[in-house]
């Protein structure tokens with residue numbers, strides 16, 4: 001598996017590959033802008049050049065962008081929906097500029113409108129945005145969620161429905177977050193539970209639609225529907241299940257990214273755990 005982490009772009013996006021190199025990884029995820037703002041200034045062409053050169057010199061093999069949390073493509077507020085769509089189009093264009101093939105997004109929160117209405121609106125939003133960027137190459141990855149509040153995407157069936165309604169296979173895929181699926185009620189703690197969950201994902205969504213893993217332990221229990229990341233081995237999932245993922249021959253070519261709390265030093269510790277598990281019998 002291609003191990004990586006969500007790294008900082010403080011000081012400019014060109015620092016992301018350098019941060020990855022410091023961690024000894026060949027894959028990373030970034031926010032391509034300040035994730036707490038609706039708008040950020042455009043990427044400077046010189047900074048983009050520097051970023052691409054650094055990716056090359058740091059031997060980066062897989063890059064992933066994560067969209068801002070403010071964006072909700074199924075909000076019931078029309079003004080916010082417009083802002084969300086504009087902001088997401090900007091995210092798609094930034095990823096395009098940085099030649100990042102995947103843009104991870106949390107599908108959205110229906111805010112009381114109901115799950116099926118939320119799913120319908122997310123699909124409508126994405127179809128509309130793909131039409132506005134017909135030559136776009138970035139693949140939008142719907143991230144499995146914990147199902148906190150009115151968040152959608154906590155059942156594999158919801159992912160399948162979204163993909164079907166978006167109806168644009170070339171531009172859509174899925175990112176599987178271990179903390180989120182566990183909090184959503186999918187057990188992975190034993191080899192049998194792991195196999196059953198992966199088989200369920202394959203049956204409902206399809207493993208061919210899976211492009212990225214987020215590796216996080218969960219502070220909260222199975223089915224809690226609460227999204228709290230924890231360091232690998234310190235949460236309710238534990239270390240062992242991560243060995244099943246990193247040693248699974250079906251996933252050798254996929255990036256497995258850490259999004260655990262803390263700083264670079266904490267990342268290094270979590271990555272060491274994954275590397276150790278890769279080599280274990």
Ligand SMILES: [Zn+2]
Pocket residue numbers: 143177214259
């Ligand atoms: Zn995640």
Ligand SMILES: [Zn+2]
Pocket residue numbers: 177179180227228229
């Ligand atoms: Zn999360």
